[in-house]
Amino acid sequence: MEPIRDGDVDISGAARLLADPARARMLTVLADGRAQPAGELARAGGVSAATASEHLGKMVDQGWLGVERVGRHRYYRIAMPEVVQVIESMALISSVRPVKSLRGARASRDLKIARSCYDHLAGAVGVAVFDALCDGQLLNVTGGQWTTGDRSHPLLDELSITATDLRRFGRRPAVRVCLDWSERRYHLAGGLGALILRRMLDRRWCTPGNTPRAVAFTPEGWEALDRTVSVDRAAIMDKYAA
Structure with missing residues (x-):
């Protein structure tokens, strides 16, 4: 050795x-x-x-x-931000504490539905948003590097995120991905991920939840998600029913 x-x-x-x-x-x-x-x-x-x-x-x-x-x-x-990436990565290989109360079950459900991962959206909703942006060819991966495509997307249009905004992240990558610990799939990080969550909060599509890190979507937010990225609220709620 x-x-x-x-x-x-x-x-x-x-x-x-x-x-x-x-x-x-x-x-x-x-x-x-x-x-x-x-x-x-x-x-x-x-x-x-x-x-x-x-x-x-x-x-x-x-x-x-x-x-x-x-x-x-x-x-x-x-x-x-790398500290949060380590926490999320550790969560992927860690055991889950047993839920011993209704309050604990609700908190666990809320985190799995939608939560913030440092400054971007994670959980089932975060993964659904990422998938929709990939399906719409806004996000592309070439040689292991994620980039934004030339076309726009209804979600970005609804949040008034322009091509100019995508060039304002300075040294920070516009697109990064995190492996989501609860969904075991990618969600969007980087400058674009942070900007999307910030605009969602500004538009009151969502608010900080009662559980630390949880993000609670408002009725208007769920409608906007359905309209722009076809998020199936009922399917997500059924999947994580307490």
Whole structure:
């Protein structure tokens, strides 16, 4: 066996940081991209304020989290989108905690129907949107690289996303894909994925759900999804009936 050499990537340090249950729960809460106060993260992690502060400090030092001070309060958010990709990837190979209450069953259902994965849409709805954009030939893959095609799409037209918008992502790729942990298929990430979710929220097609990371679509949002990407609400609800 080859010895570990200087300059090699040390994944064990990152693995140890993620392995702690309290830190893992905090990161899961933060995976929707929003900032959360330290007290809320302590409750999510099931630890005291002092212990939470220690955990959060380690993740800040690692560069995983950013912190903003507002008066006496500190608000934390994920600083690296790659952290959320790791969480989603780990979810693919992790066991599911048993559901022990009706509330837990509803929370699980809501996350599987639609949730935010950092700043883009995931879950059954996210996968359906991605499939529709591929079917409409807006998204193409060539040589393993995803790109946007020349044609438009009813979803982008409805959300007033133009070709000019697609050129404004700077260094960020317009199109990336994530393997969805609940659907086991791809959903759309990258600049376009973030812009679609942001416009959906702005148009009140959806709102943040009661469960952290969950996204709740409004009746108007479901109608728009049916009109633009033929999302079958009834089929999704039946699939994940509590």
